[in-house]
Amino acid sequence: MFKGSMVALISPMKPDLSLDWEALHKLIEWHIEQGTKAIVAVGTTGESATLNVKEHVEVVSKVVAQVAGRIPVIAGTGANSTSEAIELTQGALDIGADACLLVSPYYNKPSQEGLYQHHKAIAEAVDIPQILYNVPGRTSVDMLPETVIRLSKIDNIIGIKEATGCMQRLQDIRAGVSDDFLLLSGDDASALEFMRLGGCGEISVTANVVPAQTAKMCELMLAGQVEEARAIDEYIQSLHQALFLESNPIPVKWALARMEMCTDAIRLPLTQLSEQYHQPLLDAMKSVEVL
Incomplete structure (x- = not known):
C-alpha cells in the first residue's frame, strides 16, 4: 500500500x-494524474511547524476528502510533545487518513529510551498505521537502528522514513526488522541507492516538481530495472540538489510558483528564496524541462 513515489506535499498559501x-x-x-503513489500531507515540506492544530487537521481533511481513496494519504502528525502528537494522530484517524508519519521529537533531544517511549505511547493511544521519521539534521536527535528495531515490534508501527542518506544505516535496520516493515527513503539524492539496497520507496520533495519522473524511477527500481531507473535519476539529480539550496520547503515553493502551480508565499521564520539561488534553481528546472 505504501510503496513507490510518495510526495511530501507543500501547503500552498495565498x-x-x-x-x-x-x-x-x-x-x-x-499528482494523481502524474502517477504519485501516496500523498504526505502537512509534513516538514507542508510547513507543519507553522500551521496551527486547526489548520493542520483541516489540510489533512481536505486532502483525504479530495483523494477519495484513489491513493493513500499519510498525515504528518509528529511533534516534540507526546500529548500533542497523540492529539494530531487521533485527528488524522478521525478524518480518515490511511497512516501517519511521525518525525522524531525535535529540539528537546530525548534519549533513545525517550524516543522509544514517545512512539510507543502514540502507537498505543491511536490505532492507525504509523511510520517513524528520522531526520537528525532537522531534529538534532538521531533514532538509532536498535531503537527502530525495538519499535518495529509494535503492531501498528509499520515502517520508517530514514533521511540520513546513510546506506549502512539502512542495512543495519533491515537486518533487524521483519520483511514487511517499510523502509522508505527521505533523501531524494540517494533514494535510488536506498531502494537498490532494499527500500520500498521514497517520501520525496523532488516529486513536488517532477512527479511523473519520480514515480517512474521508483516503479522501475521496484521492478528490478536498475539501469533504466538510474537514467531517470541522473536526469533529475540536479533538481535534487537545487531543491535544498536553502531550507526545505523554501526552494520547492519558489519552483512551483515559477510553474504557476501556487504562489511562493511562506510563513516566517522561513523566507522566500534568496536571490543568489534563483538562477541555479531555474537552471535545474530548465534541465528537466519543467520550464
Whole structure:
C-alpha cells in the first residue's frame, strides 16, 4: 500500500499567508494524474511547524476528502510533545487518513529510551498505521537502528522514513526488522541507492516538481530495472540538489510558483528564496524541462 513515489506535499498559501485551497486542489489532482503513489500531507515540506492544530487537521481533511481513496494519504502528525502528537494522530484517524508519519521529537533531544517511549505511547493511544521519521539534521536527535528495531515490534508501527542518506544505516535496520516493515527513503539524492539496497520507496520533495519522473524511477527500481531507473535519476539529480539550496520547503515553493502551480508565499521564520539561488534553481528546472 505504501510503496513507490510518495510526495511530501507543500501547503500552498495565498500572499496573505492564508491556506490556498484552490491551489491545493490543483496539486492533488496533478499528482494523481502524474502517477504519485501516496500523498504526505502537512509534513516538514507542508510547513507543519507553522500551521496551527486547526489548520493542520483541516489540510489533512481536505486532502483525504479530495483523494477519495484513489491513493493513500499519510498525515504528518509528529511533534516534540507526546500529548500533542497523540492529539494530531487521533485527528488524522478521525478524518480518515490511511497512516501517519511521525518525525522524531525535535529540539528537546530525548534519549533513545525517550524516543522509544514517545512512539510507543502514540502507537498505543491511536490505532492507525504509523511510520517513524528520522531526520537528525532537522531534529538534532538521531533514532538509532536498535531503537527502530525495538519499535518495529509494535503492531501498528509499520515502517520508517530514514533521511540520513546513510546506506549502512539502512542495512543495519533491515537486518533487524521483519520483511514487511517499510523502509522508505527521505533523501531524494540517494533514494535510488536506498531502494537498490532494499527500500520500498521514497517520501520525496523532488516529486513536488517532477512527479511523473519520480514515480517512474521508483516503479522501475521496484521492478528490478536498475539501469533504466538510474537514467531517470541522473536526469533529475540536479533538481535534487537545487531543491535544498536553502531550507526545505523554501526552494520547492519558489519552483512551483515559477510553474504557476501556487504562489511562493511562506510563513516566517522561513523566507522566500534568496536571490543568489534563483538562477541555479531555474537552471535545474530548465534541465528537466519543467520550464
